[in-house]
Amino acid sequence: MFDTGHDAALPAHVGIGYKAQHFTDLTTAPGPVKWLEIHAENYMGDGGRPLAQLRALTERFPISVHGVGLSIGGEAPLDTDHLSRLRHLCDWVHPASFSEHLAWSTHGDHFLNDLLPLPYTSATLARVSAHIDQVQEALGRTMLLENPSTYLAFDESTMDEVTFLTEIAQRTGCGLLLDVNNVFVSATNQQWNPTAYINAFPLAQVGEIHLGGHDEETDEHGAPLLIDSHGREVVDPVWSLYAHTIAQGGPKPTLIEWDNDVPDFPVLRDEAARAAAILTPARA
Template sequence: MKASHIEVLRLEASRLPRRAGVGFKPEHFLAIDIEPQPVGFFEVHAENYMGAGGPPHAQLARLRADYALSIHGVGLSIGAMQPLDRTHLARLKALCERYQPESFSEHLAWSTHDTVFLNDLLPLPYTEETLAVVAAHVDEVQTALGREMLLENPATYLLFEESTIEETDFLADVARRTGCGLLLDVNNVFVAATNHHLDPWAYLARFPLDRVREIHLSGHSETVDDHGAPLLIDSHDTPVRDPVWSLYEEVIGRIGPVATLIEWDNDIPEWPVLRAEAEAANALLLDTVARQVA
């Protein structure tokens, strides 16, 4: 059953602390568990915890006892033209009921076609047709979970000729129609803007910042395309780059402190390196608070 706009607005909203968190990696568990950590929350990918038990759930339950939790989905295929996978959605609902996370988010992307699952987050054209599909899918997810979903802006490497709606307007319309929140991935903004020869600052000026409930920061890799032009890859395998930090400062300067996640999913460093990235974000958040009250 499709949720009405009013019903969605009554769903449980994101309750993450306005501090920096990190994506949890099992190899960091012992270092994290030995003493309290200066992070506001941990995020996990939903699909890694859809089994019944074992060490993954033992570690997650231990973390959940002491920290806020964000669950980030990568497999719902919100942007696909076909119906959502009800079995996958049921597993996601069971996971959220088990751990009661402060936040749940997914991507503005698609990854399924018929019965085939593609191990990637693929872009979609921004048209009235895809807008209606995405809004209906977001409604369905929020109704099933009984909570607000945050929708994340993508990192993209191509643009569709058939697109008739700006990405920022598309996200704003989805949020308006469904009552969902938005997850602003600042690295994705910089990556996509560079790849498409656009201005990331102008993109942020158009972004519906009033709907942002969480921010993601990560690193990216640099290469060139077939024509020798710069091409950035959303690789999550380096520290946050300086231009991304600058964009982040602009965002929180405009809207104030927001729960901020450091993503590092490949070439994972030792725990102190990841913790230092979170502490750098926390320092900027605290500085924003200080300037606001001065």
């Protein structure tokens, strides 16, 4: 089990995913936004305006670094060059949090532009735990592991998702990132109870919460099919599930995640204010 002993932590306030078009708004009138999240792979180059702006933002906001390219669940060994670049980024950003997804996105030499689900078995558990141990040792910091959005279940799974994530956290000492929208998407697609999932989740291990939008389609049988799109506002049922999560587990750093069809800053600020209205009473 990995233990840095002195990891920083995000404040139990609202953050947003940083987009360059919002730089001026964030430095002049951020409103309820108290921290920012960046995607690690967007900042692994050398120099340029993106890194200069990020450096300026680190002087104003705690930063969460969110990885999308490690393929934690992949069968192949982790890419040590990618890990080295990630370590370099974290060493100068000094993020308050680093997270990755419970998913895989590589096959051989090919990188797939998606985050694909895993069967929940003892073999997968051992592989994911070993990869997390490697990441935490390479970065010298504890990471958070995010629950995925899923559209199907594997017949070969021998445990449910909450049991799988709980066991990983116990084995590796990692924290968890709870994406409440992902819970709602998966529950709708697979017809299980999202509130029961939250009630069973190890909320004490949660270092960050994500809230985002999804698109609704229908499958070939006319049943609803939700797609985790990150391209619109958070829907009311997800807000209700989030409020229940905070009531159960207390205030947590909460991110408004909006990566596609990114709106003007006032729209994000309004979403952040809605999350803050739930968090503020919980902090009191």
